[in-house]
Amino acid sequence: MRVLFAGTPAVALPSLEALRAAGHQIVAVLTRPDAPLGRKRILTPSPVAARAAELGLPVIKANKVDAEAAAAIAAAAPDVAAIVAYGALVPESALRIPAHGWINLHFSLLPAWRGAAPVQHSVINGDEITGASTFLLEQGLDTGPVFGTLTESIRPTDTSAVLLERLSHSGAMLLVQTIDGLAAGALSGVPQQGEISLAPKLTLEDGHVHWDNPALAISRRIRGVTAEPGAWTMLGGQRFKLGPVQLRTDVMDLEPARLRVDGKAVLVGTGSHAIELVDVQPSGKKLMKATDWARGLANKEDVVFE
Known part of the structure; x- marks a missing residue:
């Protein structure tokens, strides 16, 4: 045609x-x-x-x-x-x-x-x-x-x-x-049936991670907004971008939004168990491994995301 x-x-x-x-x-x-x-x-x-x-x-x-x-x-x-x-x-x-x-x-x-x-x-x-x-x-x-x-x-x-x-x-x-x-004249449409759900265009705010949410919900949100509009949190008054994370069901004692560097793992607390950061992008810098970013932090135990 x-x-x-x-x-x-x-x-x-x-x-x-x-x-x-x-x-x-x-x-x-x-x-x-x-x-x-x-x-x-x-x-x-x-x-x-x-x-x-x-x-x-x-x-x-x-x-x-x-x-x-x-x-x-x-x-x-x-x-x-x-x-x-x-x-x-x-x-x-x-x-x-x-x-x-x-x-x-x-x-x-x-x-x-x-x-x-x-x-x-x-x-x-x-x-x-x-x-x-x-x-x-x-x-x-x-x-x-x-x-x-x-x-x-x-x-x-x-x-x-x-x-x-x-x-x-x-x-x-x-x-x-x-x-x-x-x-071929062999096809006709069928009326839609089933439960309706809506998917409006995402905004930048949709990528804002709220750390008091459960870890699984945070992981899904980050994956859902990757690559656009992108996931982020606030650190030191600046936007801090996040790539997809890994779930750490073995870490339950970390309060929401608080950072912990445990060996080679960069962990953040959530409303349930911790998540592990993989790739991050601090404001004004390129995407990097979370371990490389954390290595340069002076006071790791004082980092709390917003």
Whole structure:
């Protein structure tokens, strides 16, 4: 089919490549405009825009599907639109442009975790199983009928970034199967059924570790916000970033937020048992091993995080 592909971050790239490999014609790519990146704030194309340019595909850059963007989409005459993490809502007028509508690849088992950050919320919540769904985009938030799903186990060490990378590849195959089924006239959507949960976009504050919480909840939160927006605590009035931690059920006598260096282990107390820091990033410095950071502390026994 003639496909409009809408996506912005790197997680959308496997779907773009899979649709091309399956023989569908990408008539245009819709993505967010160039954004400032790095310390020098250099305007940089989105990963999808950069790949589309390499492939010689027409690119429509728009923060939202306004009248101008809708006109460009209509001019491309797509049979269907495939959308993967584009990053903006699509108005009803634009939803009607492709004859087969807009097919959204969403990284959850709908209606679980409707919203912008399904994988992150799934990890934070401690889910054991997640997955991906393809569904027909409509005006409600991820409410449309579902065409297909796949499941994926969440491993104990998974961060949201690692899990999303796996889902981006398996989900790309699901998206191709959905588009193929629509092209063959052999697929129809099924209304969503089950318990609804919401996954709003995470903010920087979502990465703030509260040490009076149980260790398992802290570990899940840190993994859920890795790599974005990142986990952190406060030390000496400055933000102190944290990588995924290890649970230390053998250490029960350390009060919440207090540091202890025990041999080569850098421990912090929580509302239950301790956790062990692995990688840390003090303010103004690069990511380093927690043991290297702790080696330079003058008064280790006085360190208490906030």
